[in-house]
Amino acid sequence: MNLSEENRLILSMAREFAEKYVEPAAVEIEKSGIPGELLDRMSEMGYLSAALPEELGGAGVEKSSYLLILETIAKHSPSLSFYTYLQNSLVLGALSLHHVTDAAGAAIKSIASGRKSGTVILDSVLSARGASSLELLEEGSVAGSAEYVLNPGADYVVAAADTKDGSALCLLDGGAWPSVHGHSLGFRGIGFGSLVIGSARANTHVIASTGGRQSVESALSRGNCAAAAIALGMAESTIERAVDYAKGRKTFGSRLVEYTPLAHSLSSVMAEIEICREYVYGKAAEGEKEGLVAKLHATQLAVSASKLSMQVHGGNGYFEEYRIEKFYRDAMALNAFSGNRNADRERLARMLLGDGSASI
């Protein structure tokens, strides 16, 4: 893998940061959310706005550096990594697709500072059921509800809201009432719930009066390489832990790594991770197709790697204490929350096989 000077510097700083601040907080994050002081530190490092260009108030690192940050944090706390991606790729990503108004500028600033946070309503993308919808009313307020919301207690909500002739992209600064569900499958450190939205005109900012849905989809699609980097970090971490365990644990007088089935399974997943990593850093940021390929592949890899790791750990892996089960849960959550897999696969088929394919 060819790392630039900047990449190398950022990677070594991210590793140090993750070991010093993320690893010790990882359990607490899962139990009671991301501590405020950790967010302050994340902000100081520029992580909460890493992907946003400097002229818009972000840290403006190279795209590959942003991916390295996500990957590194995901190795210790998938929740924190996903949160970073949610702020950067989705919230700031959607806002920065358009002319930055004063309201958007203020939101960007406070998200980058870690003092406030945002979320994006993805229901219409994530759900095939045609879940809830939002409407931009004539007097300039937004009403409706959303069911699949990560970080439901966010200060800012970015959402596409239906208008008479399409959809608008709105930034809501208040006017959203969360109800948080206990015990979601994954990313427990971020929280998951639903929102009832009834914003007043004063806290509703229309960022773009048309193409709202497309903006959200575009932010998600541009973020595919970032989702792949998170998945990669999770796969690496869960397998590193399995390898350590397999080198130490003995059954029938032999270490687990000596048994061919385990050794083959572990080494082939390690090889897959290596290939995937080359692709993620070599190509994933190049275009829509590459991002999609990377995400589909890496998220699947995170699921299979976490399953193997759990199996290698035997009964121990089934308990929180060994910190393996978290990857098992989060990998599936990443699959569900980084896009709609069926729609993504159809899109990829059409890109590779042409219109009309994958339609029957």
Next chain:
Amino acid sequence: MDFDLPDDVRAMKKKAREFAVREFTPEIAAKFDEEENYPDDIRRKAFSEGYIDMSNPWGMLVAMEEFCRVDAGLGLSAIVPAFGSEVVMLFGSEEQKKNYLEPVMRGEKISGFAITDSGAGSDVAGISATLQKVDGGDYLLNGQKTFITNGAIADHFYLLARSSPAMPDKRHRGLTMVVVESRMEGFRATQLKGKLGMRATNTAELTFNNVRIPAANVIGEEGRAFYYVMTFFNISRIYVAAQALGIAQGALDRLKSYIASLKASGRPIASLESTQFLVAEVASRVEAARLLTYRAASYLFKFNPDPVATSIAKYYAAETATYAVTRVLEFMGADGITTDLERAYRDAKIMEIWEGTSEVEKLIIARMIDQREDAR
């Protein structure tokens, strides 16, 4: 060969399904999962409706399947109070049956089966708890066990310990099974929290500090318990296969109703071939797992168990449980992980681990397949 269940088993299956749907409501299932508590109320109801009845093994098997189809954590909790009982039934003395088996069969007591310790799970002969003979023929039990189901709620355990040092190449000798009561002095149980799934079941770590075990509590013969444990697993694995089968069938049920709702709202994905193939692929494996499980059960319940058939059923059904839930969840995405399928995803994984990991089952299949009668 007859692939239809007899009427009485079919009736039991239907009754068990109704019980599960009635008792394992989404709220109750979510509550015990979140709080990581054992549902004693459900245990009592299931007992009073006759789901713990060793004289009706087919009834217990299909009840296990139907219960886990609705919710595996509650489902197992309803039947697991009698865990380990087969070992006393087969190898216990009359007195042990009277003191330990019968109260469990009356729903008054809970039992557990304690083999695993922190150093050895798959490698049963590698366990470290010890039994030391003292004056008067009693034993002193020392050591620890971990991951013991019912650990903090059981009244007694059928426990494996080493009674004479392991000889190289003959490590499976010198192991003895005893009944340990939780009220005995020197016994301590600590519930283990933070399980991925099956959180309604109780799991604990046990420690023994000079626990005095009367000679009358030795099951069968001293030193021969490795064989009893393997015999027990040949029975219990069939029930694990039924748990796994229930989970897999439950995933298929949820997939079908999800697709029906997509169809009803006119979503094109409902009619794609890829969607139909998913149903076909999951359904085929579920049916294969069911046939394997029922076949292994039919040999066992005719007192002619086939360890290869049992291990094949357990291995295949366990893999089918994780396969089915994973495929369905991947398909349903956010629409799936926001439902109780997420719990099934957490519950399913244990099937590949407990009572013989998938790897251990494969070793058994490979080692024993040549010794098997060809007719099978």
